[in-house]
Amino acid sequence: MFAWFGKVNFSPYTKVAEFADHLKDGHLKGSRCRKCGYTTFPPRADCPECMSGEFEFKEFSGRGKLHTYTRIAAAPSGFEDEVPYTIGVVDLEEAGRLLAWFGPTVAESDIRIGMDLQVVPRIFEESERIKVYYTLDKPGTTWGKT
C-alpha cells in the first residue's frame, strides 16, 4: 500500500508499492535489476540502464552520509503544523540518495554536511490511518518493528 508512505501522499499507485509494506515492517528497500544488477534508491521498477522491467527489492542498511540540508520555515499546505522542520539529503552506503526529515536523535546544532547518519523507518503515531516514513538519525539508532 504505497498510499501509506508520507504524511501527504501524492502517488498511491506504483510498481514499487510494496516498498511501503516493507517500511512498515521496519525494512528499508532499494531496487536491484534482475538482468544487469543496477541497484538504486529510491527503488525503481524499470531499469534506467538496460531497460529491463524485472526487478527485486534489496535490503538497504540505511547507513549514509549527509550530502546537504535545509531548515524549512515557510511550509507548503499540508505541512504548516510541522514548521520549522529540517530536511536532509543523504548519500546511501549501497547506492543512491534519500531525502527525509531529521529524527529526534540529531540536534539541529550538530548537523554538518558529511556527517554519518542512519535512516530509521517510522510510523506516524498520531495518525488514525497508517502512515509510514523515515527519518535521519544518529548512527546506531535502533527501532522496533514499526
Add this chain to the structure above:
Amino acid sequence: MSRIAVLGIGHGKFGRRSDATVQELAFEAFRDALQDAGLERKDLDATVIGSVPEYHKQRSLAGVVQEYLNLNPIPTWLTEVACASGSAAVRTAWMGIKSGLHDVVAVIGCQKMTELATAEILALMGRVGEVQWESIFGTTFPGYYALFAQAHMHAFGTTRQQLAQVAVKNHYYGARNPNALFQKEITVEKALESEPVASPLNVYDCCANADGAACVILASEKRAKSAARKKPLVWLDGVGCATASMSVLRRPNLHSLPSASDAAQQAYRMAEVAPRDIQVAEVHDCFSIAEIMAYEDLGFCEKGQGGRYIEDRKSWIGGGGVPVNVDGGLKAKGHPIGATGVSMACEIVKQLRGDSGARQVPNARVGLTHNVGGIGQYTFVHVYKRD
C-alpha cells in the same frame, strides 16, 4: 544559414495585478510589441504562449489569449517547462520560423499567480521536485535551492553575505526599471536580517510571485530585412536547451545545474561566441544562489568562484565582468513564471538597441538569456546579437 530576428518587444508592469485577467495582461504586452515592430495583426503567422497552466482556473490558456487578442484563426499553442516556459515559447517560435513553416511569430509569456494563497503556491512549486519520494516531506521550491546553497557554501566557502550581495545588486537595478515589482534599493544588512524561508535563504534571497506578461515578435531574416523599421535589428543567433533529472536524488552534484552548462555550450557554439564575448546577461535568479551558480555554469567565472564574482562587483555595470540582471532580475522584477523568459528576451533586445536608459550597459552588442525551469530540470540559454 538564415538568421532569426527580433522585430518587436512589449513588456507590461509586473506585480500584484488585481486589476486584470491573464489575457488582459497578455494584451498589454502584445499591443506594445506589435507597435514596437511596426506590424499589424494580419502580418502574424502564429503565436506561441509560454505559461504554466496549474496557476490558472481557465483551462487551455492559449485559446483564451488568442481570442482576446482577436487573432483567430491563426495557430497558437502553449509551451510548459515550469519557470522556463517563456523561453520554451521563444525556442518553439524560432524552430517554426527556421523550418520555413512560418515567417512572423509572436511569443507571449503570461502568468497570473497572486490569486492563489502563498501556502498553495509553495505546495504547487514544491511539487516541481519529485512527488513520489520528496514532496511527501514538505519540500518547497526555496527549500530545494536552499539544499543547493548549503552544498555550494560547504564546497566552495560561499557566504551568506555574498548571497545577500546578489539581492542588493538586483534591487539596485530594479529601482531603475519602471516595470519591476520592487523599485527600492536594499542593503546587505537588511537582506541578512530578513525572515528565514529555508536556511540559508531568507526572504531577500527569494524572488516574489507576481502577475505579468511580456511579448517578443520573431521573424525570418528575409522578412526582417524587408520590414520598415526605426530600431536596429537584433538577432537570436544561438539557442541551447538541456535537461537534468527531475529528482535532486539523481543529480551528479548539488552545487551546479548541469542543464545550464550544457545549454550554454550549445548556444555559444551555435552563435559562435565564447563566455568572454557576452556583454550583458539576464540570468535566472529565482534565488540568490541560482544567480551565483549561473555565473559558474555560463562560464563567466571558474566553478566555485561565483560568490567571489558578486563580492568583487563583477556583475555590476562597469564591474569588469558580465553585467547581470541589470533590469532587476526575477528578484526585483517579480517572477510571473510563464512571462519571465520572454521578459529576459525583452531586456536583452532593449540593451542591444541601446534603449535601457539609466540601466544601459554601454555599447552592448552581444547578450544572453539563461532561463531555468524548476530546479534545473530544464535550462534554455539564448544568445542575441545586434548588427
